Amino acid sequence: MSNQNHKPMTSWVQVPKNSDFTIYNLPFGVFETKRISARAGIAIGDKIVDLSVLHDEGFFSDITQLPNDIFLRNSLNDFIALGKPVTRKVRERVQELLLEEREDLREHQCRGKAMVSRKEAIMLLPVKIGDYTDFYSSMEHATNVGTMFRDPNNALLPNWKHLPVGYHGRASSIIPSGIPITRPKGQFKDPDMESPAFGPSRRLDFELELAFITGKPTKMGESISTEDAEDYIFGFVLFNDWSARDIQAWEYVPLGPFLGKNFASSISPWIVTLEALEFVRLAGPTQDPEVLPYLKCEKEHAFDINLEVYIQPEEKEATKVCTSNYKHMYWNIAQQLAHHTVNGCNINVGDMYASGTISGPTEDSYGSMLELAWKGTKPVQLAGGEERKFIEDGDTVIMKGYSEKDGIRVGFGEVSSKVLPAN
Amino acid sequence: MSNQNHKPMTSWVQVPKNSDFTIYNLPFGVFETKRISARAGIAIGDKIVDLSVLHDEGFFSDITQLPNDIFLRNSLNDFIALGKPVTRKVRERVQELLLEEREDLREHQCRGKAMVSRKEAIMLLPVKIGDYTDFYSSMEHATNVGTMFRDPNNALLPNWKHLPVGYHGRASSIIPSGIPITRPKGQFKDPDMESPAFGPSRRLDFELELAFITGKPTKMGESISTEDAEDYIFGFVLFNDWSARDIQAWEYVPLGPFLGKNFASSISPWIVTLEALEFVRLAGPTQDPEVLPYLKCEKEHAFDINLEVYIQPEEKEATKVCTSNYKHMYWNIAQQLAHHTVNGCNINVGDMYASGTISGPTEDSYGSMLELAWKGTKPVQLAGGEERKFIEDGDTVIMKGYSEKDGIRVGFGEVSSKVLPAN
Numbered sequence: 141m142s143n144q145n146h147k148p149m150t151s152w153v154q155v156p157k158n159s160d161f162t163i164y165n166l167p168f169g170v171f172e173t174k175r176i177s178a179r180a181g182i183a184i185g186d187k188i189v190d191l192s193v194l195h196d197e198g199f200f201s202d203i204t205q206l207p208n209d210i211f212l213r214n215s216l217n218d219f220i221a222l223g224k225p226v227t228r229k230v231r232e233r234v235q236e237l238l239l240e241e242r243e244d245l246r247e248h249q250c251r252g253k254a255m256v257s258r259k260e261a262i263m264l265l266p267v268k269i270g271d272y273t274d275f276y277s278s279m280e281h282a283t284n285v286g287t288m289f290r291d292p293n294n295a296l297l298p299n300w301k302h303l304p305v306g307y308h309g310r311a312s313s314i315i316p317s318g319i320p321i322t323r324p325k326g327q328f329k330d331p332d333m334e335s336p337a338f339g340p341s342r343r344l345d346f347e348l349e350l351a352f353i354t355g356k357p358t359k360m361g362e363s364i365s366t367e368d369a370e371d372y373i374f375g376f377v378l379f380n381d382w383s384a385r386d387i388q389a390w391e392y393v394p395l396g397p398f399l400g401k402n403f404a405s406s407i408s409p410w411i412v413t414l415e416a417l418e419f420v421r422l423a424g425p426t427q428d429p430e431v432l433p434y435l436k437c438e439k440e441h442a443f444d445i446n447l448e449v450y451i452q453p454e455e456k457e458a459t460k461v462c463t464s465n466y467k468h469m470y471w472n473i474a475q476q477l478a479h480h481t482v483n484g485c486n487i488n489v490g491d492m493y494a495s496g497t498i499s500g501p502t503e504d505s506y507g508s509m510l511e512l513a514w515k516g517t518k519p520v521q522l523a524g525g526e527e528r529k530f531i532e533d534g535d536t537v538i539m540k541g542y543s544e545k546d547g548i549r550v551g552f553g554e555v556s557s558k559v560l561p562a563n
Numbered sequence: 564m565s566n567q568n569h570k571p572m573t574s575w576v577q578v579p580k581n582s583d584f585t586i587y588n589l590p591f592g593v594f595e596t597k598r599i600s601a602r603a604g605i606a607i608g609d610k611i612v613d614l615s616v617l618h619d620e621g622f623f624s625d626i627t628q629l630p631n632d633i634f635l636r637n638s639l640n641d642f643i644a645l646g647k648p649v650t651r652k653v654r655e656r657v658q659e660l661l662l663e664e665r666e667d668l669r670e671h672q673c674r675g676k677a678m679v680s681r682k683e684a685i686m687l688l689p690v691k692i693g694d695y696t697d698f699y700s701s702m703e704h705a706t707n708v709g710t711m712f713r714d715p716n717n718a719l720l721p722n723w724k725h726l727p728v729g730y731h732g733r734a735s736s737i738i739p740s741g742i743p744i745t746r747p748k749g750q751f752k753d754p755d756m757e758s759p760a761f762g763p764s765r766r767l768d769f770e771l772e773l774a775f776i777t778g779k780p781t782k783m784g785e786s787i788s789t790e791d792a793e794d795y796i797f798g799f800v801l802f803n804d805w806s807a808r809d810i811q812a813w814e815y816v817p818l819g820p821f822l823g824k825n826f827a828s829s830i831s832p833w834i835v836t837l838e839a840l841e842f843v844r845l846a847g848p849t850q851d852p853e854v855l856p857y858l859k860c861e862k863e864h865a866f867d868i869n870l871e872v873y874i875q876p877e878e879k880e881a882t883k884v885c886t887s888n889y890k891h892m893y894w895n896i897a898q899q900l901a902h903h904t905v906n907g908c909n910i911n912v913g914d915m916y917a918s919g920t921i922s923g924p925t926e927d928s929y930g931s932m933l934e935l936a937w938k939g940t941k942p943v944q945l946a947g948g949e950e951r952k953f954i955e956d957g958d959t960v961i962m963k964g965y966s967e968k969d970g971i972r973v974g975f976g977e978v979s980s981k982v983l984p985a986n
Contacts, residue, residue: 271735276818297816302759303750307818308731308825312694312909313783322784324906327726327855336725338855360736360827361745361986387906393720395699395730396819399906402731404783432750432761483747483810483826484986486735563784563907 148547151238152246153255155185160542160551163238164419166231167375167410167552168216171261178214178264182234183410183553186258189234193254199237199245203229215268216411220355220374221489227355227374228415263409265316266377267353267490272314272405273480274349274381274494275306277471279425281499284511301429304471304479306496309381310402314492316409317555321382323533323562324403328386340562341384343516344531348449348507348539350466351379351494352473353411354487361484366437369474370414372487378408378447378539378555379494385510385530405494408539408555416550420444420543424472431475434482441472447498447541449507451522454534459522461512464498464505466541533561571970574661575669576678578608583965583974586661587842589654590798590833590975591639594684601637601687605657606833606976609681612657616677622660622668626652638691639834643778643797644912650778650797651838686832688739689800690776690913695737695828696903697772697804697917698729700894702848704922707934724852727894727902729919732804733825737915739832740978744805746956746985747826751809763985764807766939767954771872771930771962773889774802774917775896776834777910784907789860792897793837795910801831801870801962801978802917808933808953828917831962831978839973843867843966847895854898857905864895870921870964872930874945877957882945884935887921887928889964956984 151163161167161183171188172178181188192211200206205226210219220227237245245251276282279296282305286295299305315321323344329336355374358364364372381401388400424442445466452458476493497507506512509530513520519527531537536558542551574586584590584606594611595601604611615634623629628649633642643650660668668674699705702719705728709718722728738744746767752759778797781787787795804824811823847865868889875881899916920930929935932953936943942950954960959981965974 271733274818298752299750299759299813299816302752303814305814305818306821308733308821310694310731310908311734312911312914315783322907325786326906327722329721329725335852336722336855338857360738363748363986384906390722391726391728392817392819393722394815394819395697395728396815396817398729398731399902399908402908403906429758432759434761479822483749483807483822484745485733485822485825488735491735563786 150240152240153184153187159185160553162549164548165416165550167412169266169410170264173260180211188256188258188261190254190256193250197250216266217268217490263316266411269311269314269492270488270490272309272311272492273306274309275304275476276496277304277469278496278499279470281497288515304476307396314405320558320560321404322560324384325562326387326399329390341387343385345383345385345509346537347381347383347497349379349381349494350376351492352376354491355489357488358486360486364477364481366474366478369477375411375413378541378552380406380539380555406555406557408552410553412552417443420545425470435475437474441474442467445541445543450538452536457523461520464500464507468500531559533559535559573663575663576607576610582608583976585972587971588839588973590835592689592833593687596683603634611679611681611684613677613679616673620673639689640691640913686739689834692734692737692915693911693913695732695734695915696729697732698727698899699919700727700892701919701922702893704920711938727899730819736825737828743981743983744827745983747807748985749810749822750813752813764810766808768806768808768932769960770804770806770920772802772804772917773799774915775799777914778912780911781909783909787900787904789897789901792900798834798836801964801975803829803962803978829978829980831975833976835975840866843968848893858898860897864897865890868964868966873961875959880946884943887923887930891923954982956982958982
């Protein structure tokens with residue numbers, strides 16, 4: 141039943157044309173409604189399969205590793221920690237049950253209870269996030285930033301092509317799509333100021349990223365090879381790494397971003413599994429100079445995922461401002477995880493690893509306002525005659541992501557958050 | 564019963580001379596033994612008061628907010644989250660029960676069970692750490708580093724005196740005293756190398772720090788004033804921020820420390836409460852230039868805490884290599900927490916906030932080997948004729964901390980960890 145075979149599948153659940161949540165996808169999430177408490181689900185079309193109902197009704201009775209209440213917890217951590225052989229079986233079972241030709245769930249008395257409307261669901265964080273790391277793995281993004289702020293002729297720093305640069309971020313302020321963020325206040329010092337000022341950020345930005353979530357822990361002192369890395373990766377979400385450029389610029393020397401980033405990061409609530417993305421796996425860019433042995437890969441670890449960013453001013457229509465693709469990333473997930481653990485740093489189930497801003501080679505593929513409006517020098521035009529250098533109060537930023545090939549579509553849905561004025 | 568009054572107290576528990584764990588201290592920790600599972604305790608002399616036994620026997624029966632199993636969890640988070648009015652009552656009750664003149668516990672049939680020998684206990688992490696932040700708040704340390712690596716005449720970066728510089732670190736690799744660490748491997752590039760090499764770090768270092776732990780959460784968008792900050796702080800531990808200087812030097816531009824730090828941080832297992840340190844509160848250094856209004860303090864937030872670092876080579880005696888004091892810190896805990904949340908970043912119970920390396924003004928008060936041996940140019944002499952530029956395999960690094968005034972002593976015990984060779 142795996143979609144690698146490209147065996148055509150259709151479901152008895154009606155899946156709207158261009159839905160991200162086809163029978164080939166089946167991402168995991170945690171939801172609640174006005175009537176039912178937090179639980180695990182799988183999205184298909186405009187529905188959510190309530191996994192706790194299927195478990196109660198015995199549809200997983202042969203998967204003996206599943207505790208009775210495993211789908212009734214408020215995060216997927218314990219479920220994911222059961223390991224890929226178990227999570228894969230659950231996903232494949234749901235895929236079978238949803239097939240057009242299968243009647244066991246379609247005709248079951250529990251069907252009404254098992255199939256929840258996505259419109260009625262409130263999506264929660266899918267995992268309890270232990271640690272959160274942000275990489276900086278797009279060469280185009282790093283080059284753009286280096287060109288703007290340092291030297292166009294030496295835009296990339298000397299270490300950039302030798303290791304996937306990364307840093308630790310704040311886990312507590314990662315929130316699911318739909319929750320508004322508040323414009324942060326902080327210190328900034330423009331070049332013409334004698335001393336720093338304090339107030340709401342004047343340069344609020346998004347960063348278009350994807351994040352992977354680990355599903356298997358290591359002990360301190362252990363390292364993960366590039367070959368084994370994907371065994372530790374459960375899946376991906378869209379990640380908006382909100383950034384206050386003026387706060388960041390003043391604070392970040394010498395220890396990196398802090399208050400310019402840690403006020404909020406927004407994620408899409410459905411974890412798209414590695415299995416579902418298998419059909420768009422491809423080779424990443426050639427790496428030159430050659431990387432050190434622990435960063436070399438035998439297999440392909442890039443994925444062809446279309447990415448889009450929209451800005452929607454208050455009570456206006458949305459404008460697409462960025463069209464990018466995850467396949468542009470210079471460093472891949474296997475290299476990121478191998479590097480992260482090469483020093484013995486231990487990882488846990490539910491940890492999150494964002495890619496860094498995903499910019500492509502063309503000007504409309506840049507993954508942040510900083511780059512799209514080139515430091516404010518080329519304002520971005522929105523529908524209705526508005527323009528933006530950065531994000532304004534009342535704007536909603538929407539990111540979408542999907543893969544498409546041979547008539548198969550697998551997508552992330554969206555991460556959408558509105559910006560409220562500073563307190 | 565509070566020690567602010569300096570009312571002399573003695574206990575029926577014998578407390579050795581120079582013990583850090585006097586009746587004035589009573590720090591909280593989590594321990595287990597070969598016979599009993601993880602639980603909360605309070606240290607006094609060479610004993611641990613098993614709080615679960617006292618609770619079972621009704622000694623806290625009037626503190627109605629305490630759930631039955633609150634002291635039988637494997638972290639203090641839920642207990643601390645009950646709030647200072649509750650945690651303070653528990654600590655003061657234990658203080659009363661331990662007084663020389665009190666017989667209720669001393670003569671109780673549970674005494675044997677309630678008083679556990681510290682020698683038999685394995686100390687665990689006292690809290691489940693959500694997020695971990697590291698500040699950089701010692702002016703002497705930042706000046707030393709700036710002098711060595713940048714410009715002695717402009718050692719401090721322009722932002723340093725305007726805000727308490729900080730960054731996010733890795734929570735997963737924070738371990739309690741006693742657990743050895745493994746020398747990390749990673750990339751480094753010395754100035755004379757054409758391209759980076761890979762191998763065990765050749766410049767492994769400690770950093771002498773104190774860390775505070777928050778005991779009260781905020782919501783996203785909320786900020787904490789300097790005036791309210793201490794309401795959110797439960798107590799302190801010693802913190803050894805292990806650092807691989809060669810890995811750090813190559814990787815840290817532009818996003819800060821990552822693999823040079825995240826392989827391990829070691830903490831002392833007993834949380835010394837703010838209440839216990841009240842008697843050594845004092846004013847910190849004068850801050851010039853004047854700080855922005857949100858960083859101004861009405862009250863004193865510095866503490867006079869003596870700090871020491873020892874290096875003990877394998878099967879040799881230990882040498883004290885550093886004598887510092889926490890009172891030297893330029894930025895205080897109220898300012899650190901106010902700054903951390905001024906942008907609306909939310910905090911949780913159990914989050915950890917380390918001070919940054921605590922260096923004093925004299926050469927013997929520097930809090931890292933980098934500074935003590937001045938980048939390897941002035942090797943540190945150890946007993947028995949050995950010398951050290953950095954930490955070698957087999958070395959144990961021991962940090963101690965204590966406050967003393969008017970015959971009262973309140974201390975942290977120690978954080979001690981041995982360095983094992985790279986895997």
